[in-house]
Amino acid sequence: MADQHRPAVFLDRDGVLNEAPVRDGMPTSPPSRAAMRVLPGVKEACAQLRQAGFLTIMVTNQPDISRGKATVASVEEINDALRSELDLDDVFVCPHDDADRCNCRKPKPGLLLEAARRWDIDLAASFMVGDRVRDVDAGQAAGCRAVYVEHGYVEPRPPHADMVTTSLAAITPALIKTLKRQP
Numbered sequence: 596m597a598d599q600h601r602p603a604v605f606l607d608r609d610g611v612l613n614e615a616p617v618r619d620g621m622p623t624s625p626p627s628r629a630a631m632r633v634l635p636g637v638k639e640a641c642a643q644l645r646q647a648g649f650l651t652i653m654v655t656n657q658p659d660i661s662r663g664k665a666t667v668a669s670v671e672e673i674n675d676a677l678r679s680e681l682d683l684d685d686v687f688v689c690p691h692d693d694a695d696r697c698n699c700r701k702p703k704p705g706l707l708l709e710a711a712r713r714w715d716i717d718l719a720a721s722f723m724v725g726d727r728v729r730d731v732d733a734g735q736a737a738g739c740r741a742v743y744v745e746h747g748y749v750e751p752r753p754p755h756a757d758m759v760t761t762s763l764a765a766i767t768p769a770l771i772k773t774l775k776r777q778p
Contacts, residue, residue: 602720604644605707608655610726611744611763612637612677620749628672636764641681647771650684650714654706660690702732722770728753742766
């Protein structure tokens, strides 16, 4: 179990940790482990975040499981590779689609709240980093500050993100700086 009341950086998967193939202006998931590519600077950013005292926890919607476009095994293979390569502390997955009305699918905060219970996370000292409006909304609903990674998708940009960046690597120094300022 983690130290009491630790801060975390919750990381969306596709578009934050690994490349998200873009189709019709919208991000998608890589179809397989072989097609998955970690984004530049992510491995170093995760190591720096952990060294600064953050837990690194991936929280990802994977509706292609519910839609029958991906298997649980293929999603787990990608997740396991990212967990291993990036030395992530944990991985939380929502396999549902919006129609399932679950509590774990972002923009609902279920994945973050489950992680907070498991790891005794201080949500007010934590960040959610994502490339979609639903990531920002989930982070803020959980009580975290939300970082939006701008990729120019054809969907509206969240007007309420606490920070905006072009990549996890670019925002990592600012996240570490805020942790150092906390009492």
